[in-house]
Amino acid sequence: MAEKDKTEKGKTQYKLYVGKIEEGFVIDHITPGNGMKIYHDLGLDKLNCAVAIITNALSKKMGRKDMIKVEMPLRAYDLDIIAFLDHSATVDIIQNGEIIDRPKMELPREIRNVISCKNPRCITSTERELEHIFVLTDVKSGTYRCRYCETKYSAS
Amino acid sequence: MPRCLLSPLDLTVEELDELMDTAMDIMKDPEKYSHTMDGKVLATLFFEPSTRTRLSFEAAMLRLGGKTMGFHSADSSSATKGETVADTIRVMSQFADICAMRHPKEGAALVAAEKSDIPIINAGDGGHQHPTQTLTDLMTIKALKGHFDNLTVGMCGDLKFGRTVHSLIRALVRYENVKFIFISPKELMLPGYIRDDLLIRNNVEFREVTKLEDVLSELDLLYMTRVQRERFFNEEDYVRLKDFYILDRKKMELAGKDMLVLHPLPRVNEIATEIDDDPRAAYFKQVRYGMFIRMALILKLLDVKVK
Numbered sequence: 001m002a003e004k005d006k007t008e009k010g011k012t013q014y015k016l017y018v019g020k021i022e023e024g025f026v027i028d029h030i031t032p033g034n035g036m037k038i039y040h041d042l043g044l045d046k047l048n049c050a051v052a053i054i055t056n057a058l059s060k061k062m063g064r065k066d067m068i069k070v071e072m073p074l075r076a077y078d079l080d081i082i083a084f085l086d087h088s089a090t091v092d093i094i095q096n097g098e099i100i101d102r103p104k105m106e107l108p109r110e111i112r113n114v115i116s117c118k119n120p121r122c123i124t125s126t127e128r129e130l131e132h133i134f135v136l137t138d139v140k141s142g143t144y145r146c147r148y149c150e151t152k153y154s155a156s
Numbered sequence: 157m158p159r160c161l162l163s164p165l166d167l168t169v170e171e172l173d174e175l176m177d178t179a180m181d182i183m184k185d186p187e188k189y190s191h192t193m194d195g196k197v198l199a200t201l202f203f204e205p206s207t208r209t210r211l212s213f214e215a216a217m218l219r220l221g222g223k224t225m226g227f228h229s230a231d232s233s234s235a236t237k238g239e240t241v242a243d244t245i246r247v248m249s250q251f252a253d254i255c256a257m258r259h260p261k262e263g264a265a266l267v268a269a270e271k272s273d274i275p276i277i278n279a280g281d282g283g284h285q286h287p288t289q290t291l292t293d294l295m296t297i298k299a300l301k302g303h304f305d306n307l308t309v310g311m312c313g314d315l316k317f318g319r320t321v322h323s324l325i326r327a328l329v330r331y332e333n334v335k336f337i338f339i340s341p342k343e344l345m346l347p348g349y350i351r352d353d354l355l356i357r358n359n360v361e362f363r364e365v366t367k368l369e370d371v372l373s374e375l376d377l378l379y380m381t382r383v384q385r386e387r388f389f390n391e392e393d394y395v396r397l398k399d400f401y402i403l404d405r406k407k408m409e410l411a412g413k414d415m416l417v418l419h420p421l422p423r424v425n426e427i428a429t430e431i432d433d434d435p436r437a438a439y440f441k442q443v444r445y446g447m448f449i450r451m452a453l454i455l456k457l458l459d460v461k462v463k
Binding site: 122125 | 266
């Protein structure tokens with residue numbers, strides 16, 4: 001959070017400060033520039049809790065990275081989708097201010113309504129209220145295909 | 157979800173064998189089956205025009221003693237009013253006992269099957285799947301070759317958008333030692349989900365070439381396809397590619413004496429009419445086999461057994 005502060009010479013300056021969270025999770029090591037996308041794709045914008053997005057933070061491992069901190073009561077939250085959204089991202093689960101778990105991220109078998117089929121010939125392009133469902137067809141290469149037309153998902 | 161046929165892989169190899177046995181039996185003794193569908197109705201929902209497939213389904217149902225109803229293009233359906241596939245099929249489920257559906261969008265048959273109370277037969281969903289054409293092709297091979305194992309199958313023409321090709325490959329890879337030679341211009345080569353996920357993953361032997369003459373002598377079976385205008389967004393590309401391959405008498409001289417020529421029809425220029433009387437040309441017989449296998453399929457999906 002940005003806070004106003006006075007320097008010794010009496011000038012006003014802003015400091016970037018993101019406090020420690022008591023309960024929730026931290027998505028770390030996000031590829032720089034990818035933080036906002038993950039924020040929206042995970043639906044964090046719809047949660048009624050404090051979320052901090054830090055972009056271009058210094059990282060020993062990556063040079064630069066994005067981070068997302070989410071302060072919320074711990075409950076079942078599907079974080080596997082993160083493995084699909086950003087291969088380098090890691091997740092820390094926080095309770096009482098301490099990391100209690102660092103779950104291994106696995107690609108989800110199915111992704112619903114996060115990504116859309118780009119094949120203009122696919123039924124999802126015209127059928128109203130049809131979910132966009134992608135199925136993991138090859139774990140090794142991380143290939144997802146549209147459940148309806150079987151077109152391979154490509155981010156570009 | 158009721159028992160449906162959306163892809164050729166919805167049937168096991170054993171079920172396929174059983175289906176072909178039933179079709180052979182129908183051919184031998186059609187009278188025995190002529191009232192098996194009395195009082196039953198087949199809905200033919202064709203959101204995209206088709207003569208052959210629709211009439212084949214209708215002929216199959218009529219020859220089993222049943223009746224048919226439906227529409228022949230999206231223009232004569234509620235799709236023009238904006239009705240979804242899901243709603244159309246929910247309504248049709250109230251009228252009919254079984255449904256054959258063709259739709260220009262890929263995956264439309266799966267949407268229908270998810271919402272239907274009655275068996276859905278995918279009669280073609282865009283460039284994606286066309287399983288009953290595959291049953292027709294398999295039936296033709298079975299009837300004229302007697303087996304599927306150890307065949308070298310050539311597929312020529314539009315291998316990118318040609319759904320009949322994709323469906324047939326999926327079915328044939330389940331048999332022992334079937335080899336493929338794919339003959340197409342670069343622009344119409346097989347899509348990745350067939351080449352990578354099906355052929356390479358299953359260690360199926362295949363080659364991709366551009367010249368038909370070079371491989372004719374190696375083939376037990378040549379499956380010709382039409383370059384389909386409706387699959388192109390760009391008319392210029394269609395014009396450039398439509399006559400890339402033409403099978404004529406001269407080329408047939410390069411082929412073995414037992415090589416079968418199959419084609420899902422309709423043909424345009426890709427097979428010269430001069431070879432229609434060649435005993436290896438099996439594409440018109442194929443149409444008849446298609447009707448008998450559809451009769452067998454209707455019986456199977458409605459779980460009707462005839463002794």
